[in-house]
Amino acid sequence: MNKTQNNEQQTISPDTLKAEYLSPDSCSFFRTEKGFLGAVINGTEYKRVVLARALPLSFPDDYVCISDIDKKELGIIEHISDFSEENQKLINEELSQRYFSPVITEILSIREKFGNFYFDVMLGDLKRNFTVKDLTKNIRYHEKGFDLIDVDGNRYRILDFDSIPKKSRRKLEPYLY
Numbered sequence: 001m002n003k004t005q006n007n008e009q010q011t012i013s014p015d016t017l018k019a020e021y022l023s024p025d026s027c028s029f030f031r032t033e034k035g036f037l038g039a040v041i042n043g044t045e046y047k048r049v050v051l052a053r054a055l056p057l058s059f060p061d062d063y064v065c066i067s068d069i070d071k072k073e074l075g076i077i078e079h080i081s082d083f084s085e086e087n088q089k090l091i092n093e094e095l096s097q098r099y100f101s102p103v104i105t106e107i108l109s110i111r112e113k114f115g116n117f118y119f120d121v122m123l124g125d126l127k128r129n130f131t132v133k134d135l136t137k138n139i140r141y142h143e144k145g146f147d148l149i150d151v152d153g154n155r156y157r158i159l160d161f162d163s164i165p166k167k168s169r170r171k172l173e174p175y176l177y
Contacts, residue, residue, distance in 0.1 A: 022066065022075040024083050029090040037094045039066060041074050049074065051094045057140055057147070060099075064091065101147070101155045102128070107168035110175065117175065119148070121156070130156065135175050 027041045029049075036048045046068055054063035054076065064077040077083070080091050106122040117132045130150040132138050138149040145158040158164060 019073070020075040021078050024087065027066070027075065027077070029087050031090065037090060039074070041066070046074065051091065051098065053095065053099065056099060057142060064095070099155075101157050102126075103157045103159055104148075104164070106165055107171050110171050112175075116151075119156075123156075130154065139176075 022041060027039060030038050030040070032038050032047055037051070039046050039049045048069045050067045050069065050071070052065045052067070053060055054065055061080045062078060064080060066074045066077065068074055077091070080088055083091065102123040104121045105124055108120040108122065108127070109118075110120075111118040115134055117135050118129065119132065120127070120129045122128075130148075130152075132148050133151050135148075140147040140149070144160040144162070146161070148156045148158075150156065161169065
C-alpha cells in the first residue's frame with residue numbers, strides 16, 4: 001500500500017464526526033443478570049455498553065460516550081445530571097470502575113532519584129507507594145488541587161491542596177513550581 005492510499009483511508013469526513021447526543025427521553029440504563037451495564041437507546045436494547053468520559057479532567061460529569069461491546073459509538077450523554085437518580089447511579093458506578101482515582105490524604109515522604117519521584121502516601125487509612133517519572137509532565141492541575149500520574153498510568157488525586165496536612169504540603173511544594 002502506498003502512502004497516498006494509506007492517507008485516503010484515514011481521512012475523516014464531516015459525517016464521521018457527527019455525534020448523537022442522548023437524553024433521558026432517548027436513553028436509559030439497566031443492570032443485566034450477570035451485572036453488566038445495559039442500555040436502551042432509541043428503542044434498541046443493548047445487553048452490554050461501555051462508558052468513557054470524553055473530557056475526564058475538565059468535565060468529569062459531562063460528555064460521556066456510550067459504545068457497544070464492539071466499540072461502536074452509540075451516542076454521547078451531554079450531562080449526567082439530566083438523567084434520573086437511578087440512571088445517574090448506574091452511570092457513576094460504571095465510570096468509577098473505569099476511572100479509579102484514589103485520593104491522597106497525607107504525604108509521608110517523597111524521594112527523588114534519577115528523575116523518578118517515589119511517593120509514600122496515605123489514602124485514607126491505607127498506606128500506598130508509587131513512582132512518578134518526570135513530575136513536571138505527570139502532574140495535572142485542577143481547581144483546588146491536582147492529579148499525579150504514576151509510571152503505570154494510575155491517577156492519584158489531591159482534591160484540595162490546602163486541606164492536606166501542612167507537613168504534607170511542605171514536602172510537595174518544592175516540586176510544584
